[in-house]
Amino acid sequence: MDNRAEVREFLTTRRAKISPQQAGVPDVGTRRVPGLRRGEVAALAGVSVEYYARLERGALAGASTSVLDAVARALQLDDAERTHLFDLAHAADGSSALRRRRRPTRRWTPRxxxxxxxxxxxxxxxxxxxxxxxxxxxxxxxxxxxxxxxxxxxxxxxxxxxxxxxxxxxxxxxxxxxxxxxxxxxxxxxxxxxxxxxxxxxxxxxxxxxxxxxxxxxxxxxxxxxxxxxxxxxxxxxxxxxxxxxxxxxxxxxxxxxxxxxxxxxxxxxxxxxxxxxxxxxxxxxxxx
CATH class of the missing domain: 3.30.450.180 (Beta-Lactamase)
Structure with a gap:
């Protein structure tokens, strides 16, 4: 699966679920799509709009734990969604291949x-x-x-x-x-x-x-x-x-x-x-x- 596409679609769908009222930001201007704007998420996460835009385009490789935590808080991710975000980041930087043991292709049978x-x-x-x-x-x-x-x-x-x-x-x-x-x-x-x-x-x-x-x-x-x-x-x-x-x-x-x-x-x-x-x-x- 294309990791960048997975990241992009996950973050955009999470952003679409959070209303300005839920996030505690002013609801100003006409919104073409539901949810928060990228700039609002960036402000809530304490990062620049340009940096968050790169993340949402799928460039999670190298993102620090503190940044991922901030994005998770801004998007109000639950435990499963936060874990998924970190899994996507591990996959993006290649560490998931080392972190997880690859399962054999033969059919597994119980001991x-x-x-x-x-x-x-x-x-x-x-x-x-x-x-x-x-x-x-x-x-x-x-x-x-x-x-x-x-x-x-x-x-x-x-x-x-x-x-x-x-x-x-x-x-x-x-x-x-x-x-x-x-x-x-x-x-x-x-x-x-x-x-x-x-x-x-x-x-x-x-x-x-x-x-x-x-x-x-x-x-x-x-x-x-x-x-x-x-x-x-x-x-x-x-x-x-x-x-x-x-x-x-x-x-x-x-x-x-x-x-x-x-x-x-x-x-x-x-x-x-x-x-x-x-x-x-x-x-x-x-x-x-």
């Missing part, structure tokens, strides 16, 4: 010990994914919960983004499909900033952009997010609605991979549904991936 750990989690679904949203490993409940994804991808690891945008059943599986779609694209956009040299990610984005207007429109927003904790709803074809809390952690032993564990509120309808799901999974005799 036996990791699968044992996943299998000890019996009260809720657990899974491992990468930044491209490939579903790489699960416990038995995780496999059962994501049966619709596995059914569509018998020959390789399922991909959450591909399922979300290219499979019509995704709108049944995700009752709040719009939020699921926004989240999927934001995770991919975040990964693109962290690892701009990931060829498989380039291919996935190209495929989804070509085949899905819904994806293409969201990709153009340049939204990013940190996917750490929250709640999600699913509609499983066998057990019905599952309202689950989740916690996600980056795996120190496997850079670039994320472990997510889901849990139901005790004594809830979803807790009962998970027991039913576990019984159904036992009848399927399908090993975890």
């Amino acid at each position: 036996p010990s990791l699968q044992w750990v996943l299998d000890t989690i019996t009260s809720g679904p657990a899974l491992v994914r990468n930044g491209r949203m490939d579903l790489l490993a699960t416990n038995h409940l995780g496999r059962a919960m994501h049966a619709p994804l596995y059914e569509r991808t018998p020959a390789g690891p399922p991909n959450f983004a591909r399922f979300t945008f290219l499979d019509e059943d995704a709108r049944l599986f995700y009752p709040d499909w719009d939020t699921a779609a926004d989240t999927a694209v934001a995770i991919l956009r975040t990964e693109a900033g962290r690892d701009p040299h990931d060829g498989a990610l380039h291919d996935l984005v190209g495929e989804l952009s070509t085949r899905s207007e819904d994806f293409r429109r969201r990709w153009g927003r340049h939204d990013v997010r940190l996917h750490g904790a929250g709640s999600k709803s699913f509609h499983h074809p066998v057990v019905g609605t599952l309202d689950l809390a989740y916690e996600s952690v980056d795996m120190v032993s496997e850079p670039g991979l994320t472990l997510t564990i889901y849990a139901a509120e005790p004594a809830s309808a979803t807790a009962e549904a998970l027991l039913l799901l576990a019984s159904w999974a036992a009848t399927q005799a399908v090993p975890a991936s």
Whole structure:
């Protein structure tokens, strides 16, 4: 992906989101486009208009931490957006290639010990994914919960983004499909900033952009997010609605991979549904991936 274009589009879309009122600057003159002017962002960041204009044209290489922090404050970036800005700066100066371990091209498989750990989690679904949203490993409940994804991808690891945008059943599986779609694209956009040299990610984005207007429109927003904790709803074809809390952690032993564990509120309808799901999974005799 073209780093300069990524920087330019990210900064311009963030600038367009901040109104003069939000930034605390006078709203004078006619604005041809929404949001702040470059000069207003430059003044808020304490840099010259010419220097900020260079940054917004994509010239982030060599920008100091203090300047990046000032720009992040001026644009009122959240934690995910600030991290993304720094990732783009690392990519621009070439340090991302040294900072991140390149993942091998062969298909990743979980270590036996990791699968044992996943299998000890019996009260809720657990899974491992990468930044491209490939579903790489699960416990038995995780496999059962994501049966619709596995059914569509018998020959390789399922991909959450591909399922979300290219499979019509995704709108049944995700009752709040719009939020699921926004989240999927934001995770991919975040990964693109962290690892701009990931060829498989380039291919996935190209495929989804070509085949899905819904994806293409969201990709153009340049939204990013940190996917750490929250709640999600699913509609499983066998057990019905599952309202689950989740916690996600980056795996120190496997850079670039994320472990997510889901849990139901005790004594809830979803807790009962998970027991039913576990019984159904036992009848399927399908090993975890």
